[in-house]
Amino acid sequence: MDFISILSIFVLACFVGYYVVWSVTPALHTPLMAVTNAISSVIIVGALIAAAEANSPIAKYLGLFGVVLASINIFGGFAVTQRMLAMYKKKGK
Amino acid sequence: MDFISILSIFVLACFVGYYVVWSVTPALHTPLMAVTNAISSVIIVGALIAAAEANSPIAKYLGLFGVVLASINIFGGFAVTQRMLAMYKKKGK
Amino acid sequence: MSFSILAAGAAHGGGTPAWAMLAYLVSGVFFILALRGLSSPATSQAGNRNGMIGMGIALITTLVTHDLANIFEIAAALAIGGVIGVVIARRIAMTAMPELVAGFHSLVGLAAVVVGFGAWLDPQSFGIVDGAGQILAVSRIELGLGIAIGAITFSGSVIAFLKLSGRMSGSPIMLPGRHVINLGTLAAILGLIALYTISPQGGAGEGWMVIAIAILAFIIGFLLIIPIGGADMPVVVSMLNSYSGWAAAAMGFTLGNSAMIITGALVGSSGAILSYIMCRAMNRSFISVIAGGFGADAGAGGGGGGAREQRPYKQGSAEDAAYMLEQAEKVIIIPGYGMAVAQAQHALREMGDKLKEKGVEVKYAIHPVAGRMPGHMNVLLAEASVPYDEVFELEDINSEFAQCDVAFIIGANDVVNPAAKTDKSSPIYGMPVFDVDKAKQVFFIKRSMGGVGYAGVDNDVFYMNQTVMLLADAKKMVEEIVKSLD
Amino acid sequence: MSFSILAAGAAHGGGTPAWAMLAYLVSGVFFILALRGLSSPATSQAGNRNGMIGMGIALITTLVTHDLANIFEIAAALAIGGVIGVVIARRIAMTAMPELVAGFHSLVGLAAVVVGFGAWLDPQSFGIVDGAGQILAVSRIELGLGIAIGAITFSGSVIAFLKLSGRMSGSPIMLPGRHVINLGTLAAILGLIALYTISPQGGAGEGWMVIAIAILAFIIGFLLIIPIGGADMPVVVSMLNSYSGWAAAAMGFTLGNSAMIITGALVGSSGAILSYIMCRAMNRSFISVIAGGFGADAGAGGGGGGAREQRPYKQGSAEDAAYMLEQAEKVIIIPGYGMAVAQAQHALREMGDKLKEKGVEVKYAIHPVAGRMPGHMNVLLAEASVPYDEVFELEDINSEFAQCDVAFIIGANDVVNPAAKTDKSSPIYGMPVFDVDKAKQVFFIKRSMGGVGYAGVDNDVFYMNQTVMLLADAKKMVEEIVKSLD
Numbered sequence A, B: 001m002d003f004i005s006i007l008s009i010f011v012l013a014c015f016v017g018y019y020v021v022w023s024v025t026p027a028l029h030t031p032l033m034a035v036t037n038a039i040s041s042v043i044i045v046g047a048l049i050a051a052a053e054a055n056s057p058i059a060k061y062l063g064l065f066g067v068v069l070a071s072i073n074i075f076g077g078f079a080v081t082q083r084m085l086a087m088y089k090k091k092g093k
Numbered sequence C, D: 001m002s003f004s005i006l007a008a009g010a011a012h013g014g015g016t017p018a019w020a021m022l023a024y025l026v027s028g029v030f031f032i033l034a035l036r037g038l039s040s041p042a043t044s045q046a047g048n049r050n051g052m053i054g055m056g057i058a059l060i061t062t063l064v065t066h067d068l069a070n071i072f073e074i075a076a077a078l079a080i081g082g083v084i085g086v087v088i089a090r091r092i093a094m095t096a097m098p099e100l101v102a103g104f105h106s107l108v109g110l111a112a113v114v115v116g117f118g119a120w121l122d123p124q125s126f127g128i129v130d131g132a133g134q135i136l137a138v139s140r141i142e143l144g145l146g147i148a149i150g151a152i153t154f155s156g157s158v159i160a161f162l163k164l165s166g167r168m169s170g171s172p173i174m175l176p177g178r179h180v181i182n183l184g185t186l187a188a189i190l191g192l193i194a195l196y197t198i199s200p201q202g203g204a205g206e207g208w209m210v211i212a213i214a215i216l217a218f219i220i221g222f223l224l225i226i227p228i229g230g231a232d233m234p235v236v237v238s239m240l241n242s243y244s245g246w247a248a249a250a251m252g253f254t255l256g257n258s259a260m261i262i263t264g265a266l267v268g269s270s271g272a273i274l275s276y277i278m279c280r281a282m283n284r285s286f287i288s289v290i291a292g293g294f295g296a297d298a299g300a301g302g303g304g305g306g307a308r309e310q311r312p313y314k315q316g317s318a319e320d321a322a323y324m325l326e327q328a329e330k331v332i333i334i335p336g337y338g339m340a341v342a343q344a345q346h347a348l349r350e351m352g353d354k355l356k357e358k359g360v361e362v363k364y365a366i367h368p369v370a371g372r373m374p375g376h377m378n379v380l381l382a383e384a385s386v387p388y389d390e391v392f393e394l395e396d397i398n399s400e401f402a403q404c405d406v407a408f409i410i411g412a413n414d415v416v417n418p419a420a421k422t423d424k425s426s427p428i429y430g431m432p433v434f435d436v437d438k439a440k441q442v443f444f445i446k447r448s449m450g451g452v453g454y455a456g457v458d459n460d461v462f463y464m465n466q467t468v469m470l471l472a473d474a475k476k477m478v479e480e481i482v483k484s485l486d
């Protein structure tokens, strides 16, 4: 990908982010915080690269440490969001 | 630009389009139709390429014809939108 | 997994310098901001200016990055188009907006066809050739689709223009066996595109195929639209708008041009969403609209409902109406298609002003499909300087009829028909309508008891106890009311 | 115009196969759908599942396109993290959400630092080296910024966690000359990043610079957050969330990874918008929150307002309240931070149920900054099985106080303080508040007359004629009311 493409994707993603976040109902702002926490752990991709390719042993162990940290967030974040969301119920249910 | 970049831009642009159009107030749906008419004439870019590069005379005259058609739309579309929008006024103004 | 088609795409826009690609992105962002501005009347003019800036950037970028030898001819073409466009835009009456949009629209379609042919004749300039000088396979698909969609948009919009402007009867024209003909033609177009794509001497050759695609697409655009009734034309225009957006996006893929891709997605979404909104507001499925035949008995211009039973109704005069309106505390005005036909908006505004002077609260209630295009009534009221904060949407005002003294219906009909709520056999059943029956008093302006709304059905509101029919041309009637109010 | 920086970027993600790039795009789209699901509780669980799918796609794609030699260690790392995460998520009390989010957040920050160091140690694997084996200049900037933002997020979130969980006093800690120290440290960090970028043996060398950046950033994260009061922590957490989003996007630029870019933009917007919403709801500028010092006199946990004049007020018992509630036709319940502290939500729901059985209409009114994080009260009420269609936002319910018999305030304070509307000198002036003074009767649960809300100001509602103070722990008081209702 060339820089312009990446920039284009970024610019459009910012518009999408703006609209999609404003459309979140205020009642779900706490789950929003939890789930953004989880998805921002997509930097685990970087940690995986460091852990997998491992041209340097320190890089490898740093990478593995990063994987642990990020996966706490991923699993914990989605699980706690799930737990919260399961509690929201409509009248008469 | 590689295909994936273009596709990424397209996919994100569809999300943006979805949100941005839903956020248009119904009172301005007629101007919306007029202005989308105007901007969809951005295909004038294609007509300009044909008219400017002109490796074939037919292509050149086709291109020039396309430029005329698209520019009717561009100038007409923006002008009529402008005329409509200038009419919307708030109370007490 | 094979991704050869992806690899083939790698050439797209290859020759464009980085700064130009950035400029096209900026142009696309300006287009987004243009539509975003329409989220409120206050920001809308700035939005429109953003649209112009975006278009300016795209134009200049394209000119600067290409051969300038023909610059004078190009400038002349731009000037001719520009003058025609501006003159039309200045002269057009606001009531003629629906046909103007359709007419402009046909031009976009034709321009797309022209660009498609240009790219086919001169593929080098478009940067869509492979090593052997043949047009790339992906580009051939995009080109074929672009021409086909452009041609359908052109001929379809021409029909829509003719029907909306009354130059052609609004009533559906149903050919026998049309579904078979249509499907056959569509299949032939798709087949030709496929044939062209795989054709060995294809590329810039095989002219007959490209021309045949265009001709068949012109024909099918015509065939698809004539069976659709006049008042369904706005849905058709929106649908074609959406298609042309996707066609522009396809062209953007070919040229690797982000301004085109973004525009295509915006216009494509806009058309699709407006069609959806209209269909939902009419409680009809998109398919039923496109299949056509609706409004077969009664065209947009009225026409008799024929053998209807005669039921008693009250008729009133302008003086009666003026007297009751003065006494009221709160009046809700419901304009419809008839107001546009009669050009009664200015007189109506005057009436509203007079009533407000006398201390009456006046509000305007707009149904999402009142008139003949989305937002049609809003534009006309704005033209007559009705402030937009006195104009309300269906769902915001419908609960207020119970507290209002007078519901003043002017040229609207289907949008106040209670059959939509009660009569399951009615063609408009399920469409949300104004609860005018809850108002203490109803005035109903239309020209005759015979005339019906677009859906061609009788309306119980005519015969309600509290309804007074004001039978006359809307403009004349309102002008007389204004006189009586003095 | 020179676009060398653009050209340099051309290498980004060069080694990734096309299908993997597509997969990352799909993953990004799933993340968009995840947040989109949160637009209503009905679609939210499907949204969360989309988020998981997106993450799964990103994980698998990364693993498959890289060396699998260390797969067992990686699987073990994933498993350890996963187990810890799930256990925490299962065990945590709903009232502890604010600190949980802050805590999880610190981990993201640390992970970003770790990834930054990994990329610095092993740039080949990240595909960010030039011909000479040096790290690309753009990548060095991105790397430096990524480490710095990650480190700030880490230490800042740790402080936020400690303050929110009460392990550290919520009151601001104001160092002398802190603005000078902070600006100096920030300048040093930026200077080091610049130095590293232009350093000739830079690239994978110059370790001291990279380490110094990390250390200074850890320190400044600490320094920036300690002067900010406990109840402003949600704004801080959101702000750090936003920063970490942008950091993820920067990393996405480095790797040419669209999943990261899209996520970064989503998270960045989310944090920024939530901060904005909170600041607007408190009518305070973002700058004033970040500059710190708010809540200096009264911490989150209460604390005396000191020298306040003694004014007469009425005190009531649970029986009085129960009697009045039973008689009412319509009751609006306003929960606040105190309800969370007392964990009174279950008892409250029981009270609501009892009242509904007796034919009383019960609604819940939630202020955008009630409690200690956005949506805090909604989650707690949902936990207690209050249906979400009985819970209303400020602007939707505020007009109903005039028609309600009882406003029942439980552990809220600032969000009902009329000083926000009348007293220009009040620190909460301009903040939108509930018009409880319009209700016929007000019950106000708090522990003592001395305690104040987060803003540390007195509240005229205590002393109104129609107000009855119910002084006790919220949970105990509500439980007693429930008993009296039997």
Ligand SMILES: NC(=O)c1ccc[n+]([C@@H]2O[C@H](COP(=O)([O-])OP(=O)(O)OC[C@H]3O[C@@H](n4cnc5c(N)ncnc54)[C@H](OP(=O)(O)O)[C@@H]3O)[C@@H](O)[C@H]2O)c1
Pocket: C231, C232, C233, C234, C235, C278, C282, C301, C302, C303, C335, C336, C337, C338, C339, C341, C342, C368, C369, C370, C371, C372, C373, C374, C375, C376, C410, C411, C412, C413, C414, C415, C416, C445, C446, C447, C448, C449, C450, C451, C452, C453, C454, C455, C472, C473, C474, C475
């Ligand atoms: N807006 C859109 O986007 C859109 C899109 C697709 C379809 N439609 C359809 O169009 C219809 C719109 O409803 P509507 O209530 O606005 O209009 P309508 O139901 O078509 O009714 C128009 C009324 O105006 C009267 N009228 C016509 N010319 C008049 C004149 N010069 N003076 C006074 N009255 C006049 C007609 O009766 P007389 O002939 O007796 O005068 C008729 O009662 C709906 O059925 C809707 O589904 C709208």
Ligand SMILES: NC(=O)c1ccc[n+]([C@@H]2O[C@H](COP(=O)([O-])OP(=O)(O)OC[C@H]3O[C@@H](n4cnc5c(N)ncnc54)[C@H](OP(=O)(O)O)[C@@H]3O)[C@@H](O)[C@H]2O)c1
Pocket: D231, D232, D233, D234, D235, D278, D282, D301, D302, D303, D335, D336, D337, D338, D339, D341, D342, D368, D369, D370, D371, D372, D373, D374, D375, D376, D410, D411, D412, D413, D414, D415, D416, D445, D446, D447, D448, D449, D450, D451, D452, D453, D454, D455, D472, D473, D474, D475
């Ligand atoms: N939600 C957010 O996102 C957010 C973000 C930033 C800032 N803030 C700030 O936080 C504040 C939130 O307002 P709020 O009205 O929810 O709360 P508040 O104004 O902080 O008041 C809390 C009330 O609860 C009482 N209380 C505490 N513990 C209790 C217990 N165990 N039982 C009964 N009562 C108890 C306190 O009085 P006693 O001590 O006498 O019991 C106090 O009156 C606002 O100032 C807002 O600006 C919120």
